[in-house]
Amino acid sequence: MSMQASPSPQGGGERNARASVVEASGLGLTFQTNDGPVQALSNVDLAIGKGEFVSFIGPSGCGKTTFLRVIADLESPTSGTVRVNGMSPEEARRKRAYGYVFQAAGLYPWRTIERNVALPLEIMGYPKQEQRERIKRTLDLVNLTGFEKKYPWQLSGGMQQRASIARALAFDADLLLMDEPFGALDEIVRDHLNEQLLELWKRTDKTICFVTHSIPEAVYLSTRIVVMSPRPGRVTDVIESTLPRERPLGIRESPEFLAIAHRVREGLRAGHSYE
């Protein structure tokens, strides 16, 4: 069961070497609020290579979600530049370069699971036959086969979130932006979904940007962890994971894992030192 992803020259073996999927330099974003300007992002430099799994971690207000939204062209930066697949975020969005998974599943309650997955395909004008194939393939990928005809309210929270991931995968964008997708789920479901997400990432060789505020989640999933801190939102540390690509859940008790988790925690604490 492979994803027949669009052929890519990199093949996914080497990372960082080729043109970045996401490249931000001197990126800043200031919101004008009633209490004066709020610097959500300040001077962010970051390059994300093809096939990477990058987690963004930090306390609320550190700009991790904002950064994801800038990549997705849901917010516009006020300074600096960001390129997605070598294009401006707007061009990338128009080319449907990414799939976005929101904090809440946000499934349409009036559509069945398969119709929800079909939504982007309908909008992008895929022929009916191909829609059916893609729905089948992506629902299989997130282990929701058999639930095609169910309505969202008939599914558990974890299954709904999996359906929303299927919806983001359906049109085969190479970049997956995930904004705390498992934040509202309990620990056990979350572990399970993390495992499935890694499995999916290995099989499809997508580039994934993943926002979280769980340290174990970030360490378990990522090839790189970007630690951020608030006021102003900025990147304080970027940690390369030394963990192998193959990661059973048990790896979370290994000394290597704990060492990385420790470094992430230190990084988060450093960001808070002024308090």
Next chain:
Amino acid sequence: MTASAPMAAPGAGSNASTAAFRRVAESKTFAILVVVLAIIAIWYAFTVYLNAPWQLDTYRRDGQEWTAMQLARDTMAQERPVLPSPHQVVAEIWKTTVDVRPSSKRSLVYHGWITLSSTLLGFVIGTALGILLAVSIVHNRAMDKSVMPWVIASQTIPILAIAPMIIVVLNAIGLSGLLPKALISTYLSFFPVVVGMVKGFRSPEAIQLDLMRTYNASTSQTFWKLRWPSALPYLFTSMKVAVAISLVGAIVGEMPTGAVAGLGARLLAGSYYGQTVQIWAALFAAAAMAAVLVALVGIGQRLALARMGARP
């Protein structure tokens, strides 16, 4: 429901029968029945009380002896009572719906149909107009700022004042018959639809709109795939108000405009000639019609939402 509930099994003792009694007492049907009976009782009491002065006057003039029993009976059988008794109204409704040909000018069915047709036409136009206005208000900032105040202002003008104007103006440009009356219904019924649908079209959450943006969906795709289905529950709720208010509009439209047919004309004729029984019969016919129309919209709502996978 209550009747089919397992009745106290023979020999089950008084506990079971009190339980059955409680079930009956707590049922909805029972509650409605009690209220209806209370209203009828109060109505009869007022019939006697309000019609007594005229009746006593008559007795005095005729030098007639009377008993309380006779007074009660006579006050409920006057030809032009201040307040007709319930059974007089029922008899009148029966007489004018069942006993007379529906095509006769004396038939409530005939008058009801006249009013119903303009109600429905006005309701359909009003709903369509309301949806159109709501669509443009939601998609256009200028419309949002400029139209909404006028929509609200339109409803502050008494319909009784503007109804004859509408009829006269439309007659002058050659429109007469059903349409002018229907337009008065439209005038009233588009309002709840505009207000409800603006709210409905704006009901999708921010992440659902963001999602459409990440798909690079066009405005019309966002409308048909997100805004319209999100707004449907609001549409039915406003249509319930709109259909009832359309009926009011049709009746009001028939009153000050010299209409010769329709429930409004019937009410007006009744009041010219002091035919209170006729007035009350027409009122009840209008109320029943409104109830049926609202119930029909409710059925449509249940069917539509069930098709959209609503939780049963």
